[in-house]
Amino acid sequence: MISRFLKSREALLAGAIVLLTVLIAIRFPAFVSAANLVRVFNDTSILIILALGQMMVILTRCIDLSMAANLALSGMVVAMLNAAIPGIPVPALIALAIAVGAILGAFNGIFVWKLDIPPIVVTLGTLTIFRGLVFVLSGGAWVNAHQMSDAFKAFPRAVFFGLPVLSWVAIFIVVLMTVLIGRTALGRAFYAVGGNPTAAVYTGIDVGRTRFVAFTLAGALAGLSGYLWISRYAVAYVDIAGGFELDIIAACVIGGISIAGGIGSVGGAVLGALFFGVIKNALPVVNISPFWQLAISGAAIIVAVAFNARAERRRGRIILRQSEAAS
């Protein structure tokens, strides 16, 4: 068990993150103070949630470029509703955000399932549609902090047992996903569909429907992130999380989730996101301009994908008998 973990991609990535943290801590011990580590995790929470959503989609050999736009639209819906009718309780708004996100995700999924349109085309289209709808909905106006109710803004910041609720939500999602991916037939079907679609059909799995479900669940997580993002930063506007869709995919790739489908783990996605979080938070500490972040993550993606590809390379068939080859 343990030796198997030590040989895994996840262990390597965890090692890299720990090493990075230790190196920073040698020069700047404040970085590893409990308060700072909590902050790093909290900063990364939304990326973790989104990466887990994207992971399901990528596992089934698809891709969702519309997650950040989905986040913006779901977030804007609840922000405007909150501004207009402050009396609606926050749990209802969260449920609404998740529902809106799920519907948008299902919209992607239905095109992939029923019409067989390549996921990259569908989500490229819905990316611009969702973003455009945010504008139509808001008229281009911002929803600012003073327009939002206090309860709306307070929820992700409330602290329990030393961690903000935002972090707890991320932890809850990680646990939920661990169970879903590891312990349910649906979770295993994601792997089967992405790993070998033909064989999945032989096993009685409906490939299209499984992909649809993956898109819907990813959408739901994007919707949840929509609320979390807007309440945490206490502002909603058209361009929130612009370009974030590629960060999400990048976190997955760094976390060892194969873009070809069927390979990846919850731990990998979380670590991939955390890698981003540590880099982003460490740069100001070690006095490197935060402008380095983008280039570093780009280089990390390239290294990660090269590394994954090497591990995935198939062995050929061997016709000559080993005994003969040896003699």
Add this chain to the structure above:
Amino acid sequence: MLNSASPAIAQHASPSATQPLLTLDGVSKSFPGVRALSEVALDLYPGTVTALVGENGAGKSTLVKILTGIYQPDEGTITLAGEPVSFSTAYDAARAGITAIHQETVLFDELSVAENIYLGHAPRGPFGLIDWKRMNKDAAALLRRVGADIDPEARLRGLGIASKHLVAIARALSVEARIVIMDEPTAALSHKEINELYELVERLKAEGKAILFISHKFDEIFRIADRYTVFRDGECVGAGLIADTSHDELVHLMVGRSVDKIFPKTEAEIGEKVFTVSGYSHPTEFADIGFELRRGEILGFYGLVGAGRSELMQALFGITRPSRGAVRIDGEVAVIRSPAEAIRRGIVYVPEERGSQGAIAGLPIFQNVTLPSLGKTTRAGFLKLAEEFRLAREYTSRLELRAAALDRDIATLSGGNQQKVVIAKWLATKPKVIILDEPTKGIDIGSKAAVHEFMSELASEGLSIIMVSSEIPEVLGMADRVIVMREGRIVGEFAREGLDAETLVRAAAGIDKVQS
């Protein structure tokens, strides 16, 4: 000459003590241009191994796909334990207790062994969640039952082919299969692994499973099968008890027709050496290959699936690199590192996988033909369409292609006509040596005849031909000389005169030591 076969026809076989578990009656299946199965019958009895024998293209794999619910028969009935059944999906067949262990096992490389066994019907714990502990334990028990020493938690990717087979068998047991189909299960196994598999088959038999065993190897059929059914050209031509038959009779049934009548072999004048291969070896696929090829000669390469013939040809064509050995063309040493170089040297290869390697679906017929010879139909890199059409017309008409127009997508053609286009494409490069890898695999009788006729014509024009084929009549009918390969090595070389099917089958399967 078929008389000797008739006593073995199904109705004649001695009645078995038990009723058949599964009965196929009058099952037919057609595909555009091909009638794959024509009113075939098959009985499978519990606790009995039934061998299904036939050449490639006889309809065996179509039958397996019908039994496992991938294809639906056009007509005919399937009766399971007395009840008529029909399977509209693979899942239906699996639920009815029919499971197949395929040649290329269809399993999931990235999942664990236990999960591969239980995917779709994993044991559940509280809240309906998958109970991994129990799954691993149950899987370990199943693996012990099939005599496999495999860690259920290991990832499938790391296992060898033999172990993967065992996992597939364990999966079959996990769904309480009553009928187990084994499609050439020993094709890629070593001697020791094969013996273990035989023991396993015995154990399945003892458990009362009905087993359909598909194999080309006669020794194993006689060793483990109780009954046999022979298919030829989509028809059931014989069935009965193994105890009542012989090697000779089965080979006879399988090959059936008189060979010379069908094959338009003309005696071409065989000239000087064109192509010499010596000491040719690959780290994993083949070793010590040496042969020569003369002008106007058709050299057959026979062997079982997985004997390393295609791998050898692809190395000769520059797709993979050999580790040792030399190739001489017209006496001159040639180092071929890429297909482009091979083509320039006058060696071309018509691959076995027509869909993925030969035809370029999506391109029109004429562009498929001219693709490797574009150098000749362009000026300074610019295309000359009229010239392309001329070239395409010239070569496709020689092969009697049937198509609506030359600007149609090649994918709109039948398999046989696609193959004609692929051959035309290579001839247009005016090669010295043409390697045909299973040139008539999966194409209709009419196209087959056209391809064979054309091969004779080419040989008489002085082209040298290497023909890789697993179809005995084709090898006997077309080749001037036959090389037999087994497990990556040449195990025999035979002249055309006096060569018969048995000799080839024995050499390929290693029954007698017919070493050259």
Add this chain to the structure above:
Amino acid sequence: MSDTTARAIPDRLESRWTTWLKSWEMLLVGVVVFVFAVNAYASPYFLNAWNLSDATFNFTEKAMIAMAMALLIIAGEIDLSVAAIIALASTLMGLALQYGAGTPELVMIGLGVGLLCGAFNGLLVTGLGLPSIVVTIGTMSLFRGIAYIILGDKAFTGYPVDFAFFGQGYVWWVISFELVLFLFIALIFGVLLHATYFGRMVYAIGNNATGALFSGIRVARVKFILFLLTGLMSGVAAVCLTSRLGSTRPSIAFAWELEVVTMVVLGGVSILGGSGSIPGVVLAALIMGLVTFGFGLANVPGIVMSIFIGMLLIGVIAAPIVWRRLRGESAN
């Protein structure tokens, strides 16, 4: 009927004209005419030569990249780093400006950086056999990241006066240099794809890369050249855009890669590779430019236009599938 006669197979069933009339490109021509007519009807300012000329700047730079991207996607690969290449090329041009580079040097740097970035992508994809979509998401962050490292939140300005010609100059009357350059590039790529050996190899690779390899095509080399060309076109676009804006920020051309890909797919290029044409992509660029311009005249913000483009993208791909399915079901 030709099945029974078998011998003489015609070259073509229908004339090239008939094929052309039934093509995707004809449909796009229809859309162009429609959009043009609606715009002309809706706004009195539309049919004005100078306004129309201004409208071309909406798409010329993206469309230059789309020409090369079309070839790349037809060959079954993709490059999402094109906008980041613009950012890096523009930034390095700005940097060279600080060291006193003149217009010829600036152009050389812009094109050179484009080529180098393209070569880097090409090496990773063809040399290491990595999937291009992930590789170019990586290089997209890397290239733009380097631009951010150099520039931070600052901007380079003060480009030489004669440098402005590339993005602001006019060749004749209302005909801008950018438009002429784009048309020239479109012509080159059109000829390259449709009339040369190279173009045929691109199609063959996109339809069946293994089959192409077995036919003696040097697949990796062709793909590498396509990445080079895409990088080069991004460099050209960087020169034009920098010249037009007269300044460089690291966020320059942000998210353009998605617009370029949309343009290519809308133009009828299959995202799965193997089919598509340059005239189609040129028409798609024209449609996107006209729609942007028309919405602009109607005071509709650009982002709303993006909804329209998004729906167009999904719609044009879904429509034939739905149509085929409806017909197929009625036939059964």
